Amino acid sequence: MLRLYLSLVFINSESLHSHGKGFSYWFPQLKRYRMTLGNWVRLIIQALYLLLLYRPTPESPVVKPTRRKFLSRGQRLSDWLFRPNAAPNPNDSQSDHKSHWLGSLSNQLFTVLASAAFIFALTLPMSAPQQGLLLLIFWALALWLRKRPGNFATLVLIFLSLFTSTRYIYWRVTETIRWDVPLDATFGLLLLVAELYAWVILVLGYIQTAWPLQRKIATLPSNTEKWPSVDIYIPTYNEPLRVVKATLLAALDIEWPRDKLNVYLLDDGKRSEFKNYCEAIGAHYIAREANAHAKAGNLNNALEETSGEFIAIFDCDHIPTRGFLQMTMGLFLKNSRLAMLQTP
Known part of the structure; x- marks a missing residue:
């Protein structure tokens, strides 16, 4: 570490x-x-x-x-x-194995000490002035780091956020629940569960975005005849037409050969105004008789009715950029083993 x-x-x-x-x-x-x-x-x-x-x-x-x-x-x-924790080579000498073991032990020891220091800081009682001073220090550090290039600033800011939010959760659990009053404890626990859920989502989001891969855009062939056909799915159920309109128009405006791009509205609400609007702007409309398996069933039903080489799925309130396919499809042509791509 x-x-x-x-x-x-x-x-x-x-x-x-x-x-x-x-x-x-x-x-x-x-x-x-x-x-x-x-x-x-x-x-x-x-x-x-x-x-x-x-x-x-x-x-x-x-x-x-x-x-x-x-x-x-x-x-x-x-x-x-x-020393890196790679698996030792069976042909290495005994001293090499010992060195690898010591390196692994030192890393584990440092992790334990760092975790202990983190827990100690989380549980350390602070007065209001001390809390204010800590806030000022974190605020100044965030301002100093926010424009620095690289991932170091991002990791530090993530650490400050996790430290602050986790310390708040510790305070909520240990200081704010009135266990001696059943009614207060019940409502307090319900609110605490909601806050814990938000905290878990925060942590998972940081894990996902802490170290972006910074993949470069793979270029497409200069000859557009070699570009594959793409079907765009926009599933919907009870969203109003004013929300879906912008997504449909943006999908139709994506820069891709017209003969290789088809936009499908997958309407589980079976609404005639949606069908009429799709016919007016040149989008395809698909509705099924039963709504089995919700959104997943809606997508699976469309797979049986379309024939594009690739499929792009947008939520009905997501407005894609015009260059979306040009920035993503090159990766599929570059790597024949790539089956799915999820963008931020």
Whole structure:
């Protein structure tokens, strides 16, 4: 975890790979910036990184013997503390197996200590002034980090949010439920369950978005004849027509060869005004006799009535951009094993 944390600080920095001499080579920010409190914090973090994690590559400039000795000691310490947890090779020597075991143990120990510190901070009683001071510190840190590039700022902000929200949940559980009054406890627990549900959704959302893959758009063939046909499904049940109209018009306006694009409104509400509107704008209308299995059954029924090579599904209140298919379909042509793609 410490390896990941320190690496994130410099993931977008060129300071360790730029050309320079002496102290300014390892700490170039000292000659480019006025030394503020933030610069000193970065200086300390970067020094720890150089000591524990940095390994000069063959392309790096020649390092003086004293500095090489300093770095080599840091590398040995890093090998002992932060060795990756890959499975050991059966052909490795006994010492290699021992080193792997120690590296794994150190990572687990650090995780336990970090978790213990986190729990201690969550449960630490604070007065109102102390709570206000903590809020100001978090607010200032968020303002300082919000425009910094890379994922480090995002991870720190996620940590601050999780710490604050989890501390609130702890307070709700331990301080606000009146267990001695059954009626108060009942309604208090109902509200607490709703808040716990929101907290779980928050955590799962952070897990999903904490480290985006930043996939690049795969280009399509220049010859549009090679582009596949796409059927767009827009399932609906009881939504009003004014909501569905914008989605239908946006889907019809997607930039794709007209002879290879079909838009289908899947109406489980069986409403004649929807059918008339689809006929007026050039969209297809599909309605089934029974509404078995709700939305899933609606989609499965449409699969039996359409013949496109690919299918895009939009909620009836989702307005796609004109370039949606051009930004996504290239991945299917690039990787023949890709079967489904979900966009943010």
